[in-house]
Amino acid sequence: xxxxxxxxxxxxxxxxxxxxxxxxxxxxxxxxxxxxxxxxxxxxxxxxxxxxxxxxxxxxxxxxxxxxxxxxxxxxxxxxxxxxxxxxxxxxxxxxxxxxxxxxxxxxxxxxxxxxxxxxxxxxxxxxxxxxxxxxxxxxxxxxxxxxxxxxxxxxxxxxxxxxxxxxxxxxxxxxxxxxxxxxxxxxxxxxxxxxxxxxxxxxxxxxxxxxxxxxxxxxxxxxxxxxxxx
Amino acid sequence: xxxxxxxxxxxxxxxxxxxxxxxxxxxxxxxxxxxxxxxxxxxxxxxxxxxxxxxxxxxxxxxxxxxxxxxxxxxxxxxxxxxxxxxxxxxxxxxxxxxxxxxxxxxxxxxxxxxxxxxxxxxxxxxxxxxxxxxxxxxxxxxxxxxxxxxxxxxxxxxxxxxxxxxxxxxxxxxxxxxxxxxxxxxxxxxxxxxxxxxxxxxxxxxxxxxxxxxxxxxxxxxxxxxxxxx
Numbered sequence: 467x468x469x470x471x472x473x474x475x476x477x478x479x480x481x482x483x484x485x486x487x488x489x490x491x492x493x494x495x496x497x498x499x500x501x502x503x504x505x506x507x508x509x510x511x512x513x514x515x516x517x518x519x520x521x522x523x524x525x526x527x528x529x530x531x532x533x534x535x536x537x538x539x540x541x542x543x544x545x546x547x548x549x550x551x552x553x554x555x556x557x558x559x560x561x562x563x564x565x566x567x568x569x570x571x572x573x574x575x576x577x578x579x580x581x582x583x584x585x586x587x588x589x590x591x592x593x594x595x596x597x598x599x600x601x602x603x604x605x606x607x608x609x610x611x612x613x614x615x616x617x618x619x620x621x622x623x624x625x626x627x628x629x630x631x632x633x634x635x636x637x638x639x640x641x642x643x644x645x646x647x648x649x650x651x652x653x654x655x656x657x658x659x660x661x662x663x664x665x666x667x668x669x670x671x672x673x674x675x676x677x678x679x680x681x682x683x684x685x686x687x688x689x690x691x692x693x694x695x696x697x
Numbered sequence: 698x699x700x701x702x703x704x705x706x707x708x709x710x711x712x713x714x715x716x717x718x719x720x721x722x723x724x725x726x727x728x729x730x731x732x733x734x735x736x737x738x739x740x741x742x743x744x745x746x747x748x749x750x751x752x753x754x755x756x757x758x759x760x761x762x763x764x765x766x767x768x769x770x771x772x773x774x775x776x777x778x779x780x781x782x783x784x785x786x787x788x789x790x791x792x793x794x795x796x797x798x799x800x801x802x803x804x805x806x807x808x809x810x811x812x813x814x815x816x817x818x819x820x821x822x823x824x825x826x827x828x829x830x831x832x833x834x835x836x837x838x839x840x841x842x843x844x845x846x847x848x849x850x851x852x853x854x855x856x857x858x859x860x861x862x863x864x865x866x867x868x869x870x871x872x873x874x875x876x877x878x879x880x881x882x883x884x885x886x887x888x889x890x891x892x893x894x895x896x897x898x899x900x901x902x903x904x905x906x907x908x909x910x911x912x913x914x915x916x917x918x919x920x921x922x923x924x925x926x927x928x
Binding site for chain 2: 473474475476519521522523524525546548549551552553560562564601604605608609612687688689690
């Protein structure tokens with residue numbers, strides 16, 4: 467492995483997705499927190515939370531630390547998304563960025579402070595970002611939408627139990643299109659992915675609704691476990 | 698991003714899987730090429746093909762170069778698997794390894810030269826490897842077995858068209874268990890994943906067999922395309 471001193475820097479960044487209401491029509495959409503750059507390159511532009519990997523911290527630790535430092539967010543579980551390492555992605559220096567991502571519930575997202583230099587944006591309409599971070603957000607959104615089809619993504623946004631209406635709203639928010647409630651119910655129930663619990667969601671202006679949970683536990687990362695590659 | 702000179706090195710390694718007959722009973726199993734280390738740390742031990750990332754090459758380029766240099770293998774498409782960056786994975790230095798992987802057809806694998814320091818091993822019974830490469834191989838195998846369920850993995854091993862027997866053999870080799878031919882045929886045909894072509898496989902000692910292909914094109918990497926994150 468690398469015994470010579472190659473001038474390649476390693477950074478770690480995070481993409482944190484939460485569902486929040488659109489200011490336009492109140493419908494749920496996908497949002498993420500961004501941090502304004504206070505130094506060159508790209509000073510003044512928005513970027514993903516992150517920073518250089520410290521020599522004594524694991525990759526996921528670095529992601530969690532830089533995320534908490536900038537946004538106060540501490541997601542239960544950060545998953546590795548992808549390593550971006552094109553030679554031209556940072557002017558004047560070679561930086562490989564390991565990107566982590568997490569989906570957080572809206573109530574978790576609400577603790578994140580906004581300030582002049584930290585702000586939540588709708589993922590589909592972020593401004594032009596520093597480095598290749600626009601591409602990273604686009605890729606993360608693509609993965610999120612793909613993942614919806616074969617994984618238990620809703621529980622990350624909703625918690626362990628949820629009504630079928632809440633689940634449909636997650637799918638609508640991620641896919642950005644309305645879904646017919648009766649079709650959605652039939653399709654989800656037919657898939658065997660979710661099972662009804664004994665509990666009902668009560669309160670609010672609607673009649674009590676059955677709570678569901680996913681049929682199996684959320685997938686882990688196999689031999690790597692839920693935390694960064696324990697060896 | 699990293700403006701300071703952190704003593705973190707970046708290496709790129711590859712896991713190349715091919716199906717080859719087991720020397721014990723001739724059944725197909727999953728194999729991968731390993732390279733013997735000729736310097737410390739871990740001198741004499743087997744490791745994944747790879748090496749330090751050069752400052753002027755993209756991640757996938759580095760993976761392809763080091764793979765070709767050691768094994769002569771040039772897979773059509775290398776996919777990023779995972780970045781391994783635990784602090785203790787390389788004695789005396791901090792190395793983050795970006796690992797790529799590919800599945801290659803047996804005839805592609807056959808061009809790889811074996812030598813004293815390059816050899817193919819059955820993936821389920823590799824010796825203890827240098828660094829955390831044993832964990833990496835275990836993780837790659839886990840991903841391979843998971844991926845079998847929802848992707849067009851067989852075409853990477855078989856080419857664009859294949860008989861249902863060939864497809865079943867891939868599943869048997871990857872999952873390491875025999876599958877009932879009639880059940881497998883019913884399940885695969887019922888899934889709509891593969892569609893029959895007008896062609897037959899003829900020759901050999903079996904009667905002609907219908908060739909199939911996957912119903913849709915192989916999934917890409919979304920906004921990143923089939924090659925490394927073009928920005």
